Amino acid sequence: MNVPLLDLGPQIKALRSEILQAVTDVIDSTRYILGPEVVSFEEDVAAYCQSDFGVGVSSGTDAIVMTLMSLGIGIGDLVITTPYTFFATMGAVLRVGAQPVFVDIEEESFNMDPEALDCILRQQSQHGGRVKAIIPVHLFGQCADMNRIMPLAEKYDVCVVEDAAQAIGACCPMTDADGTVHWKKAGSMGLAGCFSFFPSKNLGGIGDGGMVTTSDTELVDILRSCRNHGAQPKYYHARVGGNFRIDPVQAVVLAIKLRHLEDWHSKRRENSQTYRTLFKEAGLLHSPVELPHEQFATVPGAENHNHHIYNQFIIRVPDRDGLRTFLQNHSIGSEVYYPLCLHKQECVQEYNGQKFPVAEKAAQESLALPVYPELTKEQLSFVVETITRFYTSG
């Protein structure tokens, strides 16, 4: 049996004729940059993500770069994030000339540890207040603990830019000042949310694409102008932006796929649940396979945990690399997200001596298994059986 890490084939096959028609219409329109298809898709995503506005951009990376530029963040400024995320999060900070400041992650969720964040914010506030933004990453499709991160950001007057590249549609419970709980979508809690439509994300295009969501009327104007070289009006540049535009071909494909997103999310969630059950039945749970938990929060009348969209399903295991090779030899795809923490990367040698033990341990133990919606029960069983064989056959 063959179980690839991700197979986009079934998705495209099911929507092929609808997508071809929509793309053909764009081609025939001869309007190839931004335009009404992009505006309509921006409205769809904003509504889905509980935000007032969406600004379509060229990639998830550009979404972050452009948001930082629009907030005037640059040389001399500090931006807090975690060292356990895709390179783009840190790359965006460095590219605008700012300096990343890392805080460690929580063992259970792989996301920013609010206590560590509190500690850094307190320290930095005594050193001239150079921290201009916090970028919590909703890693693998699960929201960071925004219920604790947002009050800290407010206390220290630092804006929050959510890296929601892996988490479109994920949500988490947020408590009001008066104690009322609201379920909030990824990208709607901070000042801005950054999304990626890279093909392997839960909502993926047929090429690169991204989106910034915000409900701030001032920021949205700056974002729109920044996307187009800072022009406002055309050929008049009050600021320097870039070419960060999305094209209507991506917009029409993504708009079609967006209508199926909730269904795909639920299938990924079902597959994750099946893995949990199968690992438990195999007697592998906790020794040696650990399944990181969703963060728990009790909410009356709602699912009693964080709504995870499982862009990745992660296990933590001993001899991770040995297991990966074994799976490969049995035609099962898996991937290591991420083998080297950001503070250990060669391009930031000045950070290499810093220590983030929880992130470093995660980088050694984590392995992503296939979890895409169209996987069969047989394929899931085969994955768990193969892992069981690896750990029980000496």
Ligand SMILES: *Cc1c(COP(=O)(O)O)cnc(C)c1O
């Ligand atoms: C995918 C991803 C990005 C970048 O998105 P691109 O569209 O590939 O540029 C940024 N941050 C995280 C956490 C991601 O997973």
